[in-house]
Amino acid sequence: MLDLRHYNCLGEALRAALDRWPDEVCLIEADRDRENARITYRQFEQAALPLARALQNAGFQSGSRAAIIMTNQSKWLISAYAIFYAGGVLVPLDYKLPAGEQLQLLAHSKAEVLIVEYHLWRAIMQTDNFKVLAARLVLVTEAPPGADLAGAKRWENFHDSRPPIFVPCKRRDPACIVYSSGTGGRPKGCVLTHENYLEQCRALTALYPFSPGVRYLSILPTNHAIDFMVGFIGPFTCGATVVHLRTLRPEYIREAFTRYRITYMTVVPMLLKVLERGLRQRFDELPRGRRRVLRALIGINRAFTRRRPKLKLSRKLLGQVHKGFGGELRALFVGGAFTEPSTLQFFYDLGIPVGNGYGCTEAGTVITLNDFRPFRADTVGKPLPGIEVNILDPDAEGVGEVAVRGNTVMSHYLDDPEMTAETIVDGWLRTGDLGRIDKSGHLQLLGRKKNMIVTEEGKNVYPEDIEAAFEGITAKEFCVFAANYLWPERTMVGEQLVLVVHPEPAPPASAPNAEEAAPDAFAASESPESPEPDAPAAPAIASEVAAEIEARNRRLINYKRISGYLVWDRDFPRTASMKIKRLDLAEQIRKDRGRHHVVYL
Amino acid sequence: MNTLEQTTEEILNLAATHFKVPREQLSPSDDFFKKLGINSLQALDLLTRIEQHFRIELPDYELQGVTDFRTLAERIQSRL
Numbered sequence A: 001m002l003d004l005r006h007y008n009c010l011g012e013a014l015r016a017a018l019d020r021w022p023d024e025v026c027l028i029e030a031d032r033d034r035e036n037a038r039i040t041y042r043q044f045e046q047a048a049l050p051l052a053r054a055l056q057n058a059g060f061q062s063g064s065r066a067a068i069i070m071t072n073q074s075k076w077l078i079s080a081y082a083i084f085y086a087g088g089v090l091v092p093l094d095y096k097l098p099a100g101e102q103l104q105l106l107a108h109s110k111a112e113v114l115i116v117e118y119h120l121w122r123a124i125m126q127t128d129n130f131k132v133l134a135a136r137l138v139l140v141t142e143a144p145p146g147a148d149l150a151g152a153k154r155w156e157n158f159h160d161s162r163p164p165i166f167v168p169c170k171r172r173d174p175a176c177i178v179y180s181s182g183t184g185g186r187p188k189g190c191v192l193t194h195e196n197y198l199e200q201c202r203a204l205t206a207l208y209p210f211s212p213g214v215r216y217l218s219i220l221p222t223n224h225a226i227d228f229m230v231g232f233i234g235p236f237t238c239g240a241t242v243v244h245l246r247t248l249r250p251e252y253i254r255e256a257f258t259r260y261r262i263t264y265m266t267v268v269p270m271l272l273k274v275l276e277r278g279l280r281q282r283f284d285e286l287p288r289g290r291r292r293v294l295r296a297l298i299g300i301n302r303a304f305t306r307r308r309p310k311l312k313l314s315r316k317l318l319g320q321v322h323k324g325f326g327g328e329l330r331a332l333f334v335g336g337a338f339t340e341p342s343t344l345q346f347f348y349d350l351g352i353p354v355g356n357g358y359g360c361t362e363a364g365t366v367i368t369l370n371d372f373r374p375f376r377a378d379t380v381g382k383p384l385p386g387i388e389v390n391i392l393d394p395d396a397e398g399v400g401e402v403a404v405r406g407n408t409v410m411s412h413y414l415d416d417p418e419m420t421a422e423t424i425v426d427g428w429l430r431t432g433d434l435g436r437i438d439k440s441g442h443l444q445l446l447g448r449k450k451n452m453i454v455t456e457e458g459k460n461v462y463p464e465d466i467e468a469a470f471e472g473i474t475a476k477e478f479c480v481f482a483a484n485y486l487w488p489e490r491t492m493v494g495e496q497l498v499l500v501v502h503p504e505p506a507p508p509a510s511a512p513n514a515e516e517a518a519p520d521a522f523a524a525s526e527s528p529e530s531p532e533p534d535a536p537a538a539p540a541i542a543s544e545v546a547a548e549i550e551a552r553n554r555r556l557i558n559y560k561r562i563s564g565y566l567v568w569d570r571d572f573p574r575t576a577s578m579k580i581k582r583l584d585l586a587e588q589i590r591k592d593r594g595r596h597h598v599v600y601l
Numbered sequence B: 001m002n003t004l005e006q007t008t009e010e011i012l013n014l015a016a017t018h019f020k021v022p023r024e025q026l027s028p029s030d031d032f033f034k035k036l037g038i039n040s041l042q043a044l045d046l047l048t049r050i051e052q053h054f055r056i057e058l059p060d061y062e063l064q065g066v067t068d069f070r071t072l073a074e075r076i077q078s079r080l
Helices: A010-020 A041-057 A074-085 A099-109 A118-125 A194-207 A225-236 A250-260 A269-284 A288-304 A311-317 A319-324 A341-349 A417-423 A463-470 A508-517 A519-525 A543-555 A582-592 B004-018 B032-036 B040-054 B069-077
Strands: A025-031 A034-040 A065-069 A089-092 A113-117 A137-141 A174-183 A186-193 A215-218 A241-245 A264-267 A331-334 A354-358 A387-392 A400-406 A428-437 A443-448 A477-482 A497-502 A564-567
Touching: A010 A041, A010 A074, A010 A194, A010 A225, A025 A041, A025 A074, A025 A250, A034 A041, A041 A074, A065 A074, A065 A099, A074 A089, A074 A113, A074 A225, A089 A099, A099 A118, A099 A174, A099 A186, A113 A118, A118 A137, A174 A194, A174 A225, A186 A194, A194 A225, A215 A225, A215 A250, A225 A241, A225 A264, A241 A250, A250 A269, A250 A319, A250 B040, A264 A269, A269 A288, A269 A331, A269 A341, A269 B040, A288 A311, A288 A341, A311 A319, A341 A354, A387 A428, A417 A428, A463 A477, A463 A497, A463 A543, A477 A582, A497 A543, B004 B040, B004 B069, B032 B040, B040 B069
Parallel strands: A025 A241, A065 A089, A065 A113, A089 A174, A113 A137, A215 A241, A215 A264, A264 A331, A331 A354, A497 A564
Antiparallel strands: A025 A034, A174 A186, A387 A400, A400 A428, A428 A443, A477 A497
């Protein structure tokens, strides 16, 4: 692998990698059971340099910003390298975002160039605010012949065979602007420097070495901080191979493991669970005798790998299981959300270590990672080399807010000094997550300080962001909270969102109807679990309003939906400018209402 | 060629069989995530079934932003 201490920027490091392993395969692009492309580092360079030159011809220069909106494929990485080669700043945008939001982020990032897949470009062209697009050059990949591109150019035709000029950057120069989920329409563009990436990559590859012959299966979106690092920068600076699979369907993922004899893959907890369920089902279907043998072998493997993984031994003991994963899998990584310890343990007992970690975009991907010495399913591992973790204002049990310092922490939020100052205080990045560090230096996560949830798919959802969906419901006022923010629980799984509704004052005559119409709400208020039996009964809302809430909820994408609503009969505390004082409201709710008052949809 | 109604009906039948739900409980306007109690990966499973049935290939992104059977049927119909 390259010694990244000797490089100043990603362009320089990637350029050295292409030079060092010209004949190694760097990318395989597969779609279901077909292989679309297989390219070497030399071919990668041959595809990227003409694009870099054409970009330079079009006025792209040091510090110019270019956004990419694409699914995982070779053109994503080729374009990214061309941007870095020309000294540009990459803005990787989430291809799963609605086109309207992509346009907002494009405007916020001030990207001059946009590189986008045709089907995504088509969606952008159809948005109402398409005209706000400020990028002066749009390159569209895979557009069908004769397609109307609204002035955009075809990526495939945009090249110049003359050599481009390599533009070096300094370590502290911005490399990428990565958007983490915003709140209330306030985009959070994390400005990550070349140093952030180079140091993060150095720390990660020291723990999990990549080398020529290693094959990484990339299924998390490349725009996501994890895949960008582990599915691009990491393998490329070590001469390894990245396998792109253009579908997330579990059956094809399973096939890809065996076809490409995958070494590493990163998954979100939801996919890990799907794999677990599939395996458990297969085990249950075994004849009783074989099932017993399997159980015994798992027990032996567990005993021998207690202190550290022993891949060779595990592959011998549990050959059939490992064969299903291609036979060369060294580890899975899981990220994006909290993973249940039982799932991690299940895989570890089979001899498939799952590198469970913790991180955030602001900290340049990974903060802590399990090093398997020994494996600890109950923690998210130890801080990576060069990263300091501190627990702010710990309580009697040592639990407090997790803060991070080190050379992988972002420079700032783009054009938002106020939010930067709130997030990075005295050099420490405040994560908003609660945790404690145990005696062996492992971090345990125990909830959140901030009002948000993270789904099993690894999606961050901020309540403020989904309030717009309920705008106009028949209520005096409303507000969305993370249930764990209202009623803290030391868990990060099964997180839910709750809509707090302050109903319109009902005319006296309609009150009995309301009771009839929303029996659940009344049942909840009379729950025997109520901590305050003398407290006034929770008010209800009319069935039409409940139906309205349900209908609005359905319009939201599944992971953004509320789980239920809570009726609140007092005015929300507000600032002079009439903004809801969320903290105060949450405190009042916490005092007067419990989780059992929530009416679940 | 199928009409949109026929395509919708066939998708509802496939969903009912695949997720073992009585067919009469499903209607075109249903939110399939909620009605079937499935996550996005399970929804992709349904997409595979639909592909096999209609003998077409559907990229994963055809499911992006789709939550109800009718819209899904419209997307499929445009590819038949």
